[in-house]
Amino acid sequence: MSKQELEVIGQDAACCAGLSSPLDEDQAAELAKVFKALGDPVRLRLMSMIASRGEGGEVCVCELTPAFELSQPTISHHLKLLRQASLIDCERRGTWVYYWVLPGVLDRLAAFLTAPQTAGATA
Amino acid sequence: MSKQELEVIGQDAACCAGLSSPLDEDQAAELAKVFKALGDPVRLRLMSMIASRGEGGEVCVCELTPAFELSQPTISHHLKLLRQASLIDCERRGTWVYYWVLPGVLDRLAAFLTAPQTAGATA
DNA sequence: GCCTTGAATCGAAAAACGTCAACATAGAGG
């Protein structure tokens, strides 16, 4: 229940220069997947609901689904996309499945956006 | 040449709690537009090319277009989306059009992602 | 074993998106 991820913003590439230096095609493609995952109102809300639990926090799907006026398969689909973007992970415990935000992802994303001081950087 | 924007991450809502507290539908919808704008490899590269000029920096479209293997109208279209997401703005000077990153947007976006310490926040 | 309940997967339909060719517009410079 935790394969198919991306591993972008972290270890490998695209971690240091951020938006302050031109991205090459591969970096941009990888990063774009993450932003695309956040680029949907439903997924953003799901993320916020999960992230609001804090570092070690989890949320049961059974708490997420009823917060939307969408079918259960649709929510399940969005959760899958967030998982494929390496933003969250999940675990089944008994009948229920719990989701949490992967530690550090949001901070790395934020660091990418701000990057070094944006004042007269490369230019 | 600078109408149609969003004004999300800044003044009004969604500026303080960030992802650490559940977003309501409106906040999520607005924010999602910004992330969606960044959720495309071409637009991400455009942003990085523009942002790499630093705070007061600008880039001419004539520098952006040839960096991609895409038609000029397509680049123009992507630039428009970035502008509608209030990420960049532009100005025509003579024959050429120059784009720059709106000051503070990236920092505000980053602040939104990290929010207060993500450790045991609401829970 | 056989239901029941929670969640993921499948297949299909409608909507949104990315891209281009064709066209329109804005200035510069004769």
Added chain:
DNA sequence: CCTCTATGTTGACGTTTTTCGATTCAAGGC
């Protein structure tokens, strides 16, 4: 003015996304 170059806009087309209903899978309880 007329033309040329640099950008933006329009309309169309194929692809991807979002969503649902139906089904399947997982785990517990009877």
